[in-house]
Every structure is written in structure tokens, then in C-alpha cells.
Amino acid sequence: MTPAGQMLLPVLVLLPLLWLLPQSIHSGGLDLLLQFWLAALQPSLDPQVLLSALRGLGITLAIALWSWLLSLLLGCAGGLLSSGLVSQLLWGCQWPAAVIKRLLALPRSLHELLWGLILLQLLGLQSSVAVLAIALPYGALVARVTADQLDALPVRPLEALSSAGAPAWSALFTALLPPLWPQLLSYGGYRLECALRSATLLGIFGLGGIGADLRLSLQSLQFHQVWTSLWCLALVMLLLERVVRWLQQRWQHPLASVGQRGRELVALLLCLGVLLIPSAQLLELSWQQIGTRWQWPQALPLWDIAGWNQPWLPLISTTLLLTLLSALLALAITPWLLVLLCPWKGCRPLLQSLGLLARLLPPPLTALLMLFVLKPGLLPAVLALGLHNAGILGRLLLESLDARDCRASQALQLAGAGPRRSLLVAGFNAVARGYLSFGAYRADVILRESVVVGLVGAGGLGVLLLESLSSFAWIDVVPVLVVYAVLTLMGEAAADAYRRRLLQGHLPLEGFKPAIGP
Amino acid sequence: MRSLLFGLAVLLAPVAPVLASEVLRISAIPDQNPERLNRLYGLVASELSDQLGVKVRYMPVIDYTAAVTGFRRGDLDLVWFGGLTGVQARLQTPGALVLAQRDVDARFRSVFIANRPALQGLTPFSSIDELSKLKGKRFSFGSESSTSGRLMPQFFLAKAGVQPKDFSGGQPGFSGSHDATIALVQSGAYEAGALNEQVWESRLKEGKVDTSKVLVLWRTPTYPDYHWVAQGNLNKRFGAGFTSKLQQALLNLSPDQPRQAQVLELFGAKRFIKAPVEQYASIESVGRQLGKIR
Secondary structure: OHHHHHHHHHHHHHHHHHHHHHHEEOOOOHHHHHHHHHHOOOOOHHHHHHOOOOOHOOOOOHHHHHHHHHHHHHHHHHHHOOHHHHHHHHHHHHHHHEEEEEEHHHHOOOOOHHHHHHHHHHHHHOOHHHHHHHHHHHHHHHHHHHHHHHHOOHHHHHHHHOOOOOOHHHHHHHHHHHHHHHHHHHHHHHHHHHHHHOOOOOOOOOOOOHHHHHHHHOOOOHHHHHHHHHHHHHHHHHHHHHHHHHHHHHHHHHOOOOOOOHHHHHHHHHHHHHHHHHHHHHHHHOOHHHOOOOOOOOOOOOOOOHHOHHHHHHHHHHHHHHHHHHHHHHHHHHHHHHHHOOOOOOOHHHHHHHHHHHOOOHHHHHHHHHHOOOOOHHHHHHHHHHHHHHHHHHHHHHHHHHHOOOOHHHHHHHHOOOOOHHHHHHHHHHHHHHHHHHHHHHHHHHHHHHHHHHOOOOOOOHHHHHHHHHOHHHHHHHHHHHHHHHHHHHHHHHHHHHHHHHHOOOOOOOOHHHOOOO | OOHHHHHHHHHHHHHHHOOOOOEEEEEEOOOOOHHHHHHHHHHHHHHHHHHHEEEEEOOOOOHHHHHHHHHOOOOEEEEEEEEHHHHHHHHOOOEEEEEEEOOOOOOEEEEEEEOOOOOOOOOOOOOHHHHHHOOOOOOOEOOOOOOHHHHOOOOHHHHHHOOOOOOHHOOEEOOOOOHHHHHHHHHOOOOOEEEEHHHHHHHHHOOOOOOOOOOEEEOOEEEEEOOEEEEEHHHHHHHHHHHHHHHHHHOOOOOOHHHHHHHHHHHHHOOOOOOHHHHHHHHHHHHHHHHHHH
């Protein structure tokens, strides 16, 4: 099958979803849904509401910024230590890197929300919980990506420097940093966007920030207040995405004068540095507390066998089904919308704003909105997860379409092909591999995220986890976490295998331009 | 090098000690919209601060579990808990004290509501046994740890022989809040649900319920619910007799003074009364029966 065909194939997921639709639809909440969308035009401008939203937004941003910074530091260190190349150079053998790589899979295996809920128990109510909850899994992820990139770099320059007698570390920096640097910059920007989304989600589960306002006002049906928070968040998210994209594009190509990129980078770091102190104050962040306030719950029955007595088969299969359907849906939406709407001029702005909206609304909130017109069950959960991730994947698709070489499609159009045909043949075929490989990566993320839509009654591991946490039943919490971790690691391996086959040995990064480009 | 030093300075900034005089940190389980919560607890904080002469700070918490955890860890000094969360918090925090409850809290109730069009055969009933008619229906509780939206309704359902797995889909839903329960039952997403009677009555009064779509099936017998719980070490931290002064301040809130009247109105109470700690024994035993207290 052509790559473009593979890209359109996931639409088959609509068959089971459409089959589920008639039995799960109800029209009783249409007026509520209508009220929700109408409220978008009149967000509450009450000073109290606005102030609370702005404060929440500040906290969310501060959490995102600090956790992002920490994750990059952890990730670079972890990446160096888990790269076979570096290990070979420093210690003369590869096994330390392999061990560290395995160890780093553990923090990665749990969703940041689960880290947040665990750390909340261990560290108490403080905002460093949210920062650490994001920094740990993200750090491990960045480490993996860094190590993969390092090991994929050509080793000749390094060998040349080493054999010329350069000390190990300086040889490493001189030979590897220049080719790695732009890739890491680009990936780092993408991680900041992810950190903002994660910080919002953590707020929904009580770890501070604008997520709290969103959830409480939506649950009490104060739609005008919901939109106050949503508009603020949308503005910040859009701005951040634009700035990151602009910088990535600017630094991808050599600039006019030598050293300009370096100077701009230092300026950017200074700006960030100036932001870091007030945001630490806003969070009342204090590293001492992380060290001193560590407290293990009393009588934690880690190895008690009783907690393992759960109906694992239905729990796991529901979770996996949810993941699979959502991932396919997320993959299918944007390409099909593009194909259907592309002759129309307003197609791109429409898709862009729909995508922003989908990324903006955290899945648990979308799930609640879905319940206004759908009966509880698998369908609202799949739609909530699928739409949110379609927003993320869709943006990558649109950007990679922009970044590709357009001569082929121009040639096709000059030869008289319609916009659809030229999009399919020249556009989709060029970007399909990159898109599908992001999709595989995203499926892996969705598996981690499936815990957050437990509330719509779709079942699965997430429901069990939230229920046992609210009963402070550690005996049940530990097994669920272990099962989650195992599932995620297996999912990660499967996604990797698929991506490797797709790209034949070359592993690109998500949110990472050169991999999708021509 | 200079930028490295600068970076180090930035990273170490949060290590600077926080100069903290003793602050009384109050909080509440989140059962209302944030705007109302902020308004209410802002008022409570300034009222208590004026009366007691200490700094009072409202710490917003949006998750029941997080509120209990914060109290156990000593991050919160005085919390407005629900019945179940209060018992959970006191069991996990040695020395914690119940200070007060509202006049309505000693005799609290839940209501079971149903979607009229979906359950046309169902009419309001007065015998608990008829709850068994809810078997096989789509049913939603409120929040997992809510006393009036989950614990007591589940207890009465069990008395009538209805287990959570008897509902359609093999499990009940958790809408997350009382308002969401009303909305989801009214819309028909769920055919029936249970919630706090006080919230139900006030939404009825505000005209926010479409009674042509939702009806009350049954009101539960009474049980004790919300209460103020304080840490046991307040006298040590704020001076001898502080806890009883704090309790008096709560009990003395009167509708004659404008700010206090506002507080009482936002709480939906005429006044606060002493809360005998024994009354929560029943909540604890129900909590243990249903596995919410281990």
C-alpha cells in the first residue's frame, strides 16, 4: 500500500465507533452543550474570577517552566550516561550505559499524573510535587531521546579526536555537541509545550494551577467562568507554540553572521532565567522541603498478596481497547478532514483552530462534556482521548506539510491535477512515514493517559486506581501501578518496533522537523 | 563561565529560607465552584484573622484525597471536611479535633433523583426496599469520597440489596460533583443518581432544575456530615487556649454582623454548633463496611 494509503487506513476505526453511536447517544444535554459553546462568547469578566484564573495560569506556567528545565537537566545527564558511545569512551565498556538505560525506563513508565499522586502522598501538599511529577518522567524521556540521538551520530570525528590524544570529555563535546545541538534545541522547545499541557492536567487532579479552576467551574456548570480560564490558557498556549516554532525555524538554518545563534540563545536563556525566580516565588518552591519532608505512608503493605486479587483480564483489556481505539481515531481525523476540505480556502485556519481547541481542553473535561450527549461507556472516553491527541498530531501534520518540498505538488497542479489529488500524491506520500511514526509514539502516550478518563465510566485500570487512592488503600494502589508500568513498557517496545520497521533503522523524534522533511 | 554561575544562582534561588511567622492555614474540600470557594474562604480567613489576631491563609485544594493528605502531613491546620473525609483525616492524624458543624449537619440527608422520561414507571417512594428498582439502570454517584454523594447513598443501596455491580455496565459512574450529577441525570446520560439534599434544594430554589425532566425518588434517613477539623498542635504553635478561641470564633459567627452573615449565607447555615465526636462513629463504621476506610 502507498504511504498515503496507510495514513488514511486508520479511519476504519469509525466502523466500531459508529456501531456504538446509536446505542449511546441521547439528546437530553444538547441545551447544556449549546450553553457551553455560547458561553465562549461571554466569558465571565468578574474581577474575582479573572484574578483567580490569571493566578492559576501563572502557577501552571511556573510549574511548566521549572519542570521543563529540570527535565532537560536530568535528561541531558541521563542521556550522556545511557549512551553506549559515551560509555565506551569513558569507561571502555558498554554495559553501564545499558544498565542505566533500563533503569531510566522505570520513571518513564508512569504517567506524570500518577507520579503526582504518588509524590503527593510522599511529600505532602507543596508545588514541588507537581514540578517533580513532570520532571521525572520527562527527564527519563529526554534521556532516552538524547541517548538514541548520540548513538546515531557518526563516530568518525570522535575517533579522530581521541586518536589525536584529546581528553575524553573535550573530545566528546567537540565532536558531538555541534551536530546534536540543533536537534536538542528543537526537541527541547517541543517538550516545553508538552510540559504546559501536563501542568494543566495535573491541576485538574488537585496539584495546583489553572486546571483546578477549569475542573471546579465545569463541574458546577459555571460555563462563563470555564471560558475565562480557557481563553487565558488558549492565548498562552498559542503564543508559546508560535514562539517555539519561530525559534526552531530560525535556528534550523545557519544565520547571517557567525555566532548569532549563540548570542540569541544566551539572550533567551537570560530571559528564562529572569522568569525563573518570580515563578519559584509564586510556587513557594523550596528544594530543602523536598529533602526533609519525605515521608513514607505508615505500614505500606508493598508485598501483600491480597491487593493482587483483582479481575485483571477485563481491567487490562478495557485499558488496551481504549488505547487502541483512541490512537487510531487520533491518527485518522486530520488527514481525512484535510482530504475532504482541502479544495476550500478556509480549510487550514479551520483545522488550526479546531486543533488548538482540542489540545486546549484536557481529556477529563472533554469526557464530561461528551456525557452531555452520550451515555457513559467506552465511546465518550475514546472520543475524549482521541480528539485531544488528534489536536496534537494534526498540528504536526500541518507543519510537516508546510515544511516539505512543494515542487512536486506544484508540478502536479500545473499538469492539471486537482487539489485533492496533489495533496494525496505529493503531500501525504511525502510525510506519511513521519506522521505514522509520531502516531506510534503517541499511542504509547495515550496508554499512559488512559488513566485520566476513568471518570466517564469506561472502566479500566484508571477507575480502580482513583477508587483505591481515595480509600487510601495502598494495598490496592501498588499492584495497579506495577501493572500500569509493565503495560506501558510493553507498549513502548511495541511502538518502537513499529517505528523502526517504518523508518528502517532511523528513529526520528516527535516534534522534530528534520525527520519529517524531505 | 559567568553564565554558568548565573545559572547556578537561579537554580539555587529556591533554597533561600522562607521567613515564615506562624500562619493558620485553612482549607476545605472542594464541593462548590471556585469563584464561590474563593469568596467564601477569603471571608472566613479575614474574619478569623481579625478575631484571633493571627495570619490566616486559605489554601485552595481541589481534590478530596489531596485535602486529607494535606491535613495528615500537617500542611493544613483547619479544614472544612465532609463526613467521610473528616473521619479519614482524623484516623490518619493523631490528636486532630472536631471543632464545629453547621446547624444542618447533624441531620443531613441525600436525595435519589431520576430522569423522568427514561424511567417512566418510577414514582417517588418512601420505603428503602424500592431502591432495588434501580438495578440495571445507569446510575451516577458524585465524587468518590463524598459522604452525601457516594458513601451514604451506597450504604442505603446496599441495605436494599443493590450492589455497585448491579448497575448498568457493571459499575456506577462518578460525576465528580453534586451539580454534575443533577446535570447528567437531567440530560439522561445517567438514568438516576444520588446527591446532597442541600445542594438539590438550593438548585431547585434557584430554578436551575428542570422538574419536568428530573424527579426525587427518595430521601435518605439523616446522618451527620460536614464539620471543621483542626490539628491537635495549635495551642503549642499559637499559644495556650488558641484552639478553644478558634472554636468560639466559629461558634460565635452571627447573622447580625454583616461579614459574618455573608459567611453563614455562603455556608448555607444559620449558625455553627458544637459537633459531638461520637456521632461520626456511624460514618466510620459505614466507611469500613464499604471499604472507604481501611
